[in-house]
Amino acid sequence: MYDCIIVGSSVAGISAAINLKIRKKDFLLLGNKDFSPKVQxxxxxxxxxxxxDISGCELSGALKEHLEKMKIEITEARVNSIMSLGDYFMLSAGSDVYESKTIILATGVEFSKKIEGEDTFLGRGVSYCATCDGMFYRGKTIAVVGSSKEAEKELWYLAELANTVYYFPLYKAEETAVKQENITIVSERPVKLSGKERVTEIEDKTGKIWNIDGVFFLKDALAPSALLNGLENDGMHIVVDRNMRTNIPGCFACGDCTGRPYQYMKAAGEGNIAAHSVVDFLTN
Amino acid sequence: MYDCIIVGSSVAGISAAINLKIRKKDFLLLGNKDFSPKVQxxxxxxxxxxxxDISGCELSGALKEHLEKMKIEITEARVNSIMSLGDYFMLSAGSDVYESKTIILATGVEFSKKIEGEDTFLGRGVSYCATCDGMFYRGKTIAVVGSSKEAEKELWYLAELANTVYYFPLYKAEETAVKQENITIVSERPVKLSGKERVTEIEDKTGKIWNIDGVFFLKDALAPSALLNGLENDGMHIVVDRNMRTNIPGCFACGDCTGRPYQYMKAAGEGNIAAHSVVDFLTN
Incomplete structure (x- = not known):
């Protein structure tokens, strides 16, 4: 059982980790070893x-050096879901399950808008998690919408299971790097999902319709409401107070996921506050 | 008329200034060119x-470099009071008066507790401002309580006016540096003020009583309530929302003066947010 699990390894998560380390807490920092693509x-x-006047690369270098100096490791894992069990939390990431007394969400903010039908068919053919739901699509036809290059690993995992994959990259994908025998790259943006009980069609910007059994949206940041049931949010951001407390006791949030301005300085400051609030919470 | 006046030149105030500069606002940064003694x-x-692993000196150096690179100047002045005039603010500092559309308070937090009678005799012999009230004590006997070395300049100013000065340094004062003919250094802490209509006595820790006509408390940070009438505070801190707004429209606050944790990272983050809120406020 960890004292704390920090979800997200951009500036906010790193700031929280540094402070928990100083306070000698037993924690896990989950995220991407290259930090956030936004920083880079x-x-x-x-x-x-x-x-x-520093570049994103230089800031990344400074973050890396700070983590190394303090012997803080980033565990690479994509969080699927978090459950509050009253006294503690269970967190599933990849194929592992972790337990922790507290959680700090530093998940960033997702800029890509939802498409028509995405909410309607959530759980009925729409998924945000390849490792959670991939197995349901063994031998089927699916669409995968990837927000950034980070999505490609999961795309390949899904391509191993599904029979046919239509890949809609929302970024400039290198065709040769992505392509596999059963992956078709669709360069037009997806705009609409339709179906009856479940989603059966995805329509692209040109009006062309692709028949599917399901669709995966692989976003850089997971919608907080999708991550932890009952977490208060205003649609786009997690609602926190000045101590970075969410409405769920023991669960804190910091950085872009708590709202504007989307700034490194704000993220670093909020990570610091969140860590102090965790220490207070563990003491009481 | 400035777009904004920032009161305080520690990390929070500097962070706000950097962001206002980037947003091309016309602002004034009031404070100490050596930043806060706490940072040093x-x-x-x-x-x-x-x-x-940086020292306070190194951080100060980095702050100085950042300000120089962005051509931001610190105006050395001790703020006496601020008045909200509905549409704009009037701020008196030293013997100057400034006008500004908005205010950012980054005044830090004062750790020295009030002594018995300090509140009772406020305005009846108790003053926090040498330049405002010094002239009332021409030829009189006064006590001066100094929180840090920063107070000494004002001590000397008061010693030019008053006949006799009892100086209570709350820090390790260098006797030879401070001493003047009419200054007596009292190394015991002051504990109590007494009098009838006005304060007439100050008592030190040993029980010794010093007869006075008035007393000046020269603190590193002014109590926010003493600075701006009607500013909502919880006794020690200015009450702000997540956008660093105080209860007075156009007046924002950031850094230690808004509450714990007292951390550079938090201060830098809040300064950033306050500047963004000022920009929003000026736009609307």
Whole structure:
């Protein structure tokens, strides 16, 4: 049983981890070893106080150095779901299950809008988690909508199970890198899902219809409501108070997932606060 | 008329200034060119994300470099009071008066507790502002309670006016540096004020009583309630929402003055948010 599991390894999650380490807590930092693609891609950051005019790459380097110095490891895993069990939490990531007294959500924010029908068919052919639901589509025909290159690993996992995969990359995908025998790359944006009981069709921007048995949306950040049942949110962001507490006792949030401004400095500050709140929570 | 005046030049105020500069706002950053004494004194900071294991001196150097690179100047002035005039603010600092559409308070937090009678005699012999009230004590006997070395400049100003000054330093004062003909250094802590209509006595820890006409408390951070009338506070901290808004429209706050944890990272994050809120406020 961990003291805390931090979900997300961008600036907010890292700030929380550094503070939990200083306070000698037993925690797990789940995320991507390359941090967030958003940090990597930033061209010039002018307002990271004390580090004028740094690039996203340089900031990533500084984060990496800080983590190494403090001997903090990032565990690479995509979180499928979290359950609050009153006194503690159960978290499933990949094929593992972890237990923790507290949770810090630093999941970022997803900019891609939902498409028509996405909410309607959630759980009826619409999934956000390849490892959770992939096996239901063995030998079937599916669509996969990938928000970024990060989605490709899961795409290949799904392609091993499904018979036919229509891949809708929402980014500039390298065709040669992605392509496999049963993957068809569709370069038009998907706009609509339809069906009766379950989703059966996905329509692209040109009006072309692709028949499917299911569709996976592989987003950079999971909608918080999809991650943890009953978590209060305003549609796009997790609702927190000034101590970074969510409505679920023991569950805290920080960074872009709590709202604007989407800024590294804000994320770092909120991660710090969230860690302090976790320490207070564990003491009481 | 400025777009914004930032009161306080520690990490929170600097973070706000950097963001207002990027957003091309016309602002004034009031404070101390050496930043806060607290930053300078910090021995080792482990949790400033991206800058592992830096000293307070090194952080100060990084702040200075950042300000220079962005051509942001600190105006050295001690703020006496701020008045909200509905559409804008008037701020008096030293002998100058400034006008601004918005205010960001980044005044830090004062750790020295109030002494018995301090509240009772406020305005009846108790003052927090040498330049505002000094002239009332020409030729009189006063006590001066200084929270840190920063108070000494004002002590000397008061010693020019008053006949006799009892100086109670709450820090390790260098006697030779402070001493002037009419200044008596009292090394015992002051504990109590008494009098009838006005304060007439200050008692030190040993029970010794010093007869006075008035007393100046020169603190590192002014109590926010003393700075701006009607500002909602919980006794020690300014009450803000998640956007760093206070209860007074156009007045924002960030950093230690808004509450715990007292952390550079939190201060930097909140300064960033406050600046973004100012930009939003000016747009609407």
């Amino acid at each position: 891609k930033a061209e010039l950051i002018q307002n990271y106080v004390g580090m004028p | 004194k910090a021995e080792l900071i482990q949790n400033y994300v991206g800058m592992p």
